[in-house]
Every structure is written in structure tokens, then in C-alpha cells.
Amino acid sequence: MGRTVLKPGSVPCLPLQAGLREFPLDGRIGILATQLENIHRDPADRFIMATSLQHQATLITADENVLAWQSELVRQDTRL
Numbered sequence: 001m002g003r004t005v006l007k008p009g010s011v012p013c014l015p016l017q018a019g020l021r022e023f024p025l026d027g028r029i030g031i032l033a034t035q036l037e038n039i040h041r042d043p044a045d046r047f048i049m050a051t052s053l054q055h056q057a058t059l060i061t062a063d064e065n066v067l068a069w070q071s072e073l074v075r076q077d078t079r080l
Contacts (some may be wrong), residue, residue: 023051039069049073 023029025047033043033050045066052059053073062069062079 017057023055024058025051029054036071039071040065 029047029050032054033046035068036046036049039046039049045063049066049069051057053071056074058074058076060070060076060078061078064079066073067075067077067079
């Protein structure tokens with residue numbers, strides 16, 4: 001998986017062209033994010049992880065903390 005180069009005006013259609021899905025952040029995800037245990041306190045990471053869990057989606061990441069977290073979260077390691 002390579003890096004994606006963003007050009008002005010390309011952001012709204014980029015996820016669809018790349019075959020990605022977007023999930024909205026809702027109340028259930030917000031609550032789940034507060035209930036995650038044994039993970040660092042970065043709220044953005046917690047929202048991302050909770051979203052993946054809620055939608056049973058694979059989380060693609062190079063974040064070592066997220067990759068090391070013991071849970072049912074399905075992850076794909078993108079570290080080179």
C-alpha cells in the first residue's frame with residue numbers, strides 16, 4: 001500500500017475512488033470510545049478504533065500502540 005497524494009478538490013471523492021468506506025461518528029461510537037480499556041488516551045485514536053469495532057471493519061494503521069492493543073479489533077499493519 002503506497003501513499004496517497006491529495007490534490008486540491010480531490011478530497012470529497014478520494015475515498016470512493018480508493019475503494020474505501022467512510023463511517024459517520026455517532027453516539028454509540030462515542031460511548032464505545034470511552035469504554036475501551038488498556039489503550040492510550042488519545043481521543044482521535046479511540047474514536048477511530050471504536051468506529052472500526054462498531055462496524056466490524058479492518059483498521060489499517062502503522063500506530064504501534066493500536067497494533068499492540070489486545071482486543072478483537074481486526075487490524076492491518078502498514079509499517080514498512
